[in-house]
Amino acid sequence: MICLGFYLKLMIFATWPGDHTLKISPPVCSMDMAEAELLGEKMIVKDEAEASQIHNKGYFGTPLSGGALELELIEGIFLSESGKVDVRRKGKKMAFPELLKAANRIYPNFEIKYLVYRDLRLRGYVVKSCLAPLDFRVFPRGGSPNKTPSKYWVSALSERSVFDLKALRMHLAKVLVVKKKLLIAVVDEESDLTYYEARTVKPKGQIKKKGKKMLAHAMFLEDRVMVADKSEALKLHESGFYGKMIGSRLQLSLIETAYLMEKGIIEVKNANTGRKIGLDSFMKKAKKIQPDFNLRLKVFKDLEERGLIVKTGFKYGSHFRAYTNAPDKTHAKYLVHSFSSDHRGMWPEVSRAVRVSHGVKKDILFGMAGNKIEYVALRRVRP
């Protein structure tokens, strides 16, 4: 077939006034433009030579018996935008914007999926669609469906969609079975893309917590807890890096206090009345100060029991920072945020948390408290 675009361009230059010779650009179509017929949600390239050329260069579509090629809508639209396919419906030519509109009518969020598909294709990857609810399979560079397994499974989202932990866990379970990596592509307001690699993590630390005997008496002051006796303070602090020494006293966080009370390691008294406070009563007070106290405590406990040292992550805007070894010897490896396992949040918040963790060279973990505690790490990547 003839390459219309190229001929049109030549005609324009031919009738252009002035010195047009300088302006002659290379032809827009280095290959012949194939013709595809839009049939509902598919496109068919009937010409056998065109079909095989399209398929062989980029593994677009599925070859049909008889030599034709069936393209998915998203493939056809990409090939149309790239000037490689000329799409017609009932013989009438459809321009690229018209195609986009049509696809948007058929698929919810088509524009988002398309932007991700397009970006990955332009980065040189072979991209094929994937079983729902995931969107795409991406093959390693130089790979293809016939010779290599896919590397990433991709979920394409708008920055405005919900950050849904339950869905994320389901995606992770899926990719784990097939041994793929999970890539989450988030499209922002300006159609710019951010890729996150998500993976399940089992954090592990090297700190063996010593014993369980009663070590210190503490007093509860408004929203903080303090061990006033210097020798008790030091003993407790050294037993597991709990609290922070301020002069000769030890300040404990509410979380540490609840954890140590539960273990029978400290005894807490009300600073004003001098009366002993039980764990239940302390938990109630703590919950008033910090509504998500229970949730945080679950994650804190789990991390402590995995041999990590857990400290507040306030400076990083997260719940905790966690050390795999003694805090005076190493930097914290993780920032940890506690969520319920069915948490639904906002992507910009996630984006910010990941950005902070990169800035301080730590891994961000989302600790999800359900029947057990699971951890997901998110990392920005450039595929």
Place this chain on the structure above:
Amino acid sequence: MICLGFYLKLMIFATWPGDHTLKISPPVCSMDMAEAELLGEKMIVKDEAEASQIHNKGYFGTPLSGGALELELIEGIFLSESGKVDVRRKGKKMAFPELLKAANRIYPNFEIKYLVYRDLRLRGYVVKSCLAPLDFRVFPRGGSPNKTPSKYWVSALSERSVFDLKALRMHLAKVLVVKKKLLIAVVDEESDLTYYEARTVKPKGQIKKKGKKMLAHAMFLEDRVMVADKSEALKLHESGFYGKMIGSRLQLSLIETAYLMEKGIIEVKNANTGRKIGLDSFMKKAKKIQPDFNLRLKVFKDLEERGLIVKTGFKYGSHFRAYTNAPDKTHAKYLVHSFSSDHRGMWPEVSRAVRVSHGVKKDILFGMAGNKIEYVALRRVRP
């Protein structure tokens, strides 16, 4: 008076078994320990020589006629913790933890204020109390109340207290009048301190926006807007760096679209029906997608009119990033978050936003939309 602590220590060593000569530490009191009487919310140092010594070394307290010194509770407690003052109430000695408890009964959040006071004093600053609702005045290093004006006015807060924009604006108005800097000291769960310097900012950019004539036709697709005609797309994009070119089409954000519609620079049609969309109807749709759309638009408009180029801040977890010059020539100078002027939020969120902005070397601005738009910048500092 005699220095009890020192004598006690010597006595202990004298009766200690084994080789105690190695353990002799310097005396705990290099100056004589002054005696102070706790009277309600004040302490009085009666001995004239002690009073003047305490006052002259650190400008503690207010000298009374007759040679005595009146200490504020916080000053007396700090001097007690430092081993410089021996506090008694009705003749009975009060230890430091007992004093803390007493102060906590009198003042709400005394512990928080004390941690900040203590930290600033230990950093070598002369610190005096300040008119409420601010907490302290801090004098420049080497300065003092008699010879130098104070440098910072300080608000001491718990990480758990509300981030209250209205209060912050009031603080800023106060320090502006007296030409001080505003320091916000936030005490975290572990009694660790983070200092933020807050200041009012009037951002200004160098971009002169051209004309107001109609430039492009756009279509509205689910949650994004696109100009399909290449020449219109380029013209619009170049007129003020609006949107992002994706291939030959221009993607506009919802905010840009509303702004450009209001200026009469673009006309928007529904991609499915082809019908023209009016500004009101567009605003309604946008608000559905982004509940705080109105708020963001106000701040966007103000920044654009100040000659800045405003783009999404998704990657940084903030609403916008803003350039003072062409985005292809400079990096964005600001990250901007829009708030209503009476916004009440959480400190950990603020902490995270500031942390991100430092990581990417931009200033974080909180754009507060009230009758007019005002901007506050927060910066972490080490005083």
